[in-house]
Amino acid sequence: MERTGRMETITYDCIREAAARLKGAAHRTPVMTSRTLNKQSGREIYLKCEQFQRGGAFKFRGAYNTISRMTEEEKQRGVLAYSSGNHAQGVALAARLSGVPAVICIPTDAPPVKLAATRETYGAEVLTFDRLTTDREAFGRQVAEERGLTIVPPFDHPHIIAGAGTVALELLEEVPDLDAVITPIGGGGLLSGTSIAAHGWNPKIRVFGAEPKLAADTYRSLQEGKRVSIDPPSTVADGLRATTPGVLTFPILQSHVENVVLVTEEEIEDAIRFALLRLKTVIEPSAAVALAAVRKGALPRDCRKVGVILSGGNIDPSLLAQLWEREATKI
Incomplete structure (x- = not known):
């Protein structure tokens, strides 16, 4: 990492270093294509499938990259994370693999499948909080200070961002001549890492983000040129419910991202159904946001070869059942 004033600058070399650290720990996930999707969109679409990553999401990469760099003293004391689910699972799994105790702060309305995996499958201690009335960072900091734990933040940390950037690095190693790449946006860690990896690979690659209309904090922030905070959003994309971009991620997005596409809740749900019925794969609502943006034709027409990070x-499972029932009523 390079330091500029008090800020750490994440470089392309940082992402390559993270990739080396993750080798043998993280899965190298597949890249899928779909003739139906290509025909619908009028482009060549390459889907980087992080639903097949350990823990079921890209979050494991940043968590493992961060925990593996900790001192032995820090590892012995343990780590803490606050998350709606995927970062929780990523940290819990990375901590277990590293022999590190983990405490995870999860909102009470997080999907039960994510909470159960964090507690039962990966063995972390789980503390819950009401995201509508409690500041999760303040809650996490208080617990960490009381117990002497090291916080592993969900997105606003250089090692988290570098780990997330390895997704795009793998994609580009497999499809080196992409015109553009698009990812969903929560706090901006995935998009930040993706943009640095993409422009380190080829400065001409165009980088886009996708966000629910109900959780458009990054879109509004980029429009206004400053970090904007919104009320806790009610989008179905539970992993994208951040209320403001990160202090570290926002300037990266300002420098690298061309545009943010907004999608509706209906478009998100339709993308989940499309993935299930046409791609024969299950994705969560947050992942569906980027797919929905491509399906609605929101990218410039000259972006012919596009990488989409799922x-x-x-x-x-209950949400998936609801979506299936709604689909069945149309038949």
């Missing part, structure tokens, strides 16, 4: 597959 960020995860940890969908609540």
Whole structure:
């Protein structure tokens, strides 16, 4: 990492270093194509499938990259994360693999499948909070200070961002001549890492983000040229419910991202159904946001060869059942 004033600058070399650290720990996830999707969109679409990553989402990459760099003293004391689900699972799994105790702060309305995996499958201690009335960062900091734990933040950390950037690096190693790449946006860690990886690979690659209309904090922030905060959003994309871009991620997005596409809740749900019925794969609502943006034709027409990062597959089974029932009524 390079330091500029008090800020750490994440470089392309940082992402390559993270990739080396993750080798053998993270899965190298597949890249899928679909003739139906290509025909619908009028482009060549390459889907990087992080739903097949350990923990079911890209978050494992940043968590493992961060925990693996900690000192032995820090590892012995343990780590803490606050998350709606995927980062929780990523940290819990990375901590277990590293022999590190983990405490995870999860909102009470997080999908039960994510909470159960964090507690039962990966063995972390789980503390819950009401995201509508409690500041999750303040809650996490208080617990960490009381117990002497090291916080592993969900997106606003250089090692988290570098780990997330390895997704795009792998995609570009497999499809080196992409015109553009698009990812969903929560706090901006995935898009930040993706943009640095893409422009380190080829400065001409165009970088886009996708966000729910109900959680458009990054879109508004980029429009206004400053970090904007919104009320806790009610979008079905539970992993994208951040209320403001990160201090570290926002200037990266300002420098690298061409545009943010907004999608509706209906478009998100339709993208989940499309993935299930046409791609034969299960993705969660947050991952569906980027797919929805491509399906609606929101990218410039001269972006002919596009990489889409499907960020995860940890969908609540009850939500999937509801979407299926709605689809069945149309038949």
